[in-house]
Amino acid sequence: MIILDFERVWPSLPYILEGVQVTLAYTSVSLLLGFVWGTLLGLCKVGHIASLRWFAAVYTSLFRGTPLLLQLILIYFATPQLTGYNISIWQAGILTFTLNSGAYISEIIRAGINAVDKGQKEAALSLGMSYPLMMKDIILPQAIRNILPSLVNESIDLLKESALISVIGGSDILRRATIVANDKYLYFEPLIVAGALYYVLVMILTIAAQFLEKKLKTS
Amino acid sequence: MIRLDNISKSFGHHQVLKEVSGRISQGEVLAIIGPSGSGKSTLLRSINLLEIPTSGRVYIDGICINDKKVDIEKIRTKVGMVFQQFNLFPHMTTLENVIYAPIKVKKIPRNEAQKLGKGLLEKVGLGGKFNTYPPHLSGGQKQRAAIARALAMEPEAILFDEPTSALDPEMVKEVLNVMKALAHTGITMVIVTHEMSFAREVADRVWFLDEGQLVEDSPSQVFFAAPQTNRAREFLEKVL
Numbered sequence: 001m002i003i004l005d006f007e008r009v010w011p012s013l014p015y016i017l018e019g020v021q022v023t024l025a026y027t028s029v030s031l032l033l034g035f036v037w038g039t040l041l042g043l044c045k046v047g048h049i050a051s052l053r054w055f056a057a058v059y060t061s062l063f064r065g066t067p068l069l070l071q072l073i074l075i076y077f078a079t080p081q082l083t084g085y086n087i088s089i090w091q092a093g094i095l096t097f098t099l100n101s102g103a104y105i106s107e108i109i110r111a112g113i114n115a116v117d118k119g120q121k122e123a124a125l126s127l128g129m130s131y132p133l134m135m136k137d138i139i140l141p142q143a144i145r146n147i148l149p150s151l152v153n154e155s156i157d158l159l160k161e162s163a164l165i166s167v168i169g170g171s172d173i174l175r176r177a178t179i180v181a182n183d184k185y186l187y188f189e190p191l192i193v194a195g196a197l198y199y200v201l202v203m204i205l206t207i208a209a210q211f212l213e214k215k216l217k218t219s
Numbered sequence: 220m221i222r223l224d225n226i227s228k229s230f231g232h233h234q235v236l237k238e239v240s241g242r243i244s245q246g247e248v249l250a251i252i253g254p255s256g257s258g259k260s261t262l263l264r265s266i267n268l269l270e271i272p273t274s275g276r277v278y279i280d281g282i283c284i285n286d287k288k289v290d291i292e293k294i295r296t297k298v299g300m301v302f303q304q305f306n307l308f309p310h311m312t313t314l315e316n317v318i319y320a321p322i323k324v325k326k327i328p329r330n331e332a333q334k335l336g337k338g339l340l341e342k343v344g345l346g347g348k349f350n351t352y353p354p355h356l357s358g359g360q361k362q363r364a365a366i367a368r369a370l371a372m373e374p375e376a377i378l379f380d381e382p383t384s385a386l387d388p389e390m391v392k393e394v395l396n397v398m399k400a401l402a403h404t405g406i407t408m409v410i411v412t413h414e415m416s417f418a419r420e421v422a423d424r425v426w427f428l429d430e431g432q433l434v435e436d437s438p439s440q441v442f443f444a445a446p447q448t449n450r451a452r453e454f455l456e457k458v459l
């Protein structure tokens with residue numbers, strides 16, 4: 001008979017809970033930077049400069065075409081080898097997640113820009129606006145508004161994928177749960193706690209996304 | 220003020236404009252009419268280079284604007300445009316729509332732009348709609364706001380591309396009235412339209428376009444009373 005022993009996990013709960021902060025820090029910082037990077041890449045994709053369009057396309061293809069875990073390990077272990085710089089776990093995580101989510105977000109941004117009515121661009125140009133001004137104040141605000149739900153989905157993906165940081169020793173939710181597990185020779189309970197924490201975080205984001213979507217529809 | 224010199228435009232193998240030449244003087248009201256697909260919009264959009272002609276030249280105030288060295292953004296501030304689909308910026312209030320370009324492009328002070336914008340919106344009958352977002356305006360109100368937005372740049376000319384074609388019938392008049400009030404006040408107006416009685420009443424001159432060719436260029440009285448070409452005569456018989 002299988003006996004579940006959550007009693008032995010309770011004392012370690014605060015320790016696992018502290019991982020929530022870490023997970024959220026990786027997710028939010030990478031999302032913010034990835035959004036900036038993805039916007040720049042998205043602008044390259046819809047722009048007139050062929051070399052930048054090409055760069056953004058190849059970049060996206062590479063980051064979407066290889067495992068995130070490989071990217072993370074590569075950046076963490078190869079950076080010291082190639083540059084001599086001793087990259088921290090935090091830096092490697094943020095860099096990898098930013099570069100990776102930037103690729104996905106650039107696709108979302110590109111689609112968002114293309115979905116803005118063509119007449120908006122013509123109206124802006126006919127008023128004498130420059131291309132950068134038009135993008136910044138006319139096209140991007142409308143594009144980003146339309147893609148907010150997709151961006152929330154991307155943040156959900158990122159939140160779950162951030163668990164990979166535990167592989168190189170980042171002390172996030174998953175890592176702390178496995179430490180507790182190894183410590184107490186008890187696997188199911190701490191991992192279930194970790195799973196529940198991720199699930200609650202994802203649900204909060206999902207509900208926020210639904211709320212946002214409803215709000216955008218009515219306004 | 221506007222001179223077209225042998226404008227041709229092709230999309231792929233499809234030649235949409237065939238060596239169109241003509242002049243439009245300062246303050247003149249010109250109606251461009253013709254069957255759908257004859258190239259009216261393409262011609263109009265060539266005047267502010269929303270379409271780049273395949274060959275030929277566009278002169279505005281004597282400057283050839285399809286010269287690479289010309290600052291096209293500056294030229295566009297002199298030639299406003301009003302679209303069939305209004306193309307108001309949906310994320311800005313009506314007043315912001317009107318004052319955005321004067322502030323950001325012409326760099327006039329915000330309070331001055333606000334005074335100008337409010338005055339213009341009042342003039343087109345939208346005095347109570349300063350803070351309304353475009354999705355909450357009716358079609359006629361949107362188009363009047365779009366006219367105010369074009370006027371706020373104080374352009375020398377405004378291009379109208381079928382400004383009433385997307386409107387419910389009961390709203391056509393309010394927009395035409397705003398345009399009538401604007402006509403012969405010094406601003407050049409180039410109007411692509413299917414509103415023949417409006418063209419007859421307001422336009423000084425008519426260009427009749429058919430299959431990409433400028434078939435007839437006549438004073439509007441002459442054009443509507445006795446068109447000079449068979450093609451124009453046939454067209455008028457069909458639409459009048």
Ligand SMILES: Nc1ncnc2c1ncn2[C@@H]1O[C@H](COP(=O)(O)OP(=O)(O)O)[C@@H](O)[C@H]1O
Nearest residue numbers: 230233235253254255256257258259260261262
């Ligand atoms: N961007 C474009 N690409 C390809 N064909 C076009 C484009 N714009 C217009 N055309 C074609 O050019 C012709 C003239 O179009 P248009 O100038 O809009 O005519 P009108 O305004 O007189 O109805 C049409 O046959 C149309 O299909």
Ligand SMILES: [Mg+2]
Nearest residue numbers: 259260261381
């Ligand atoms: Mg047209």
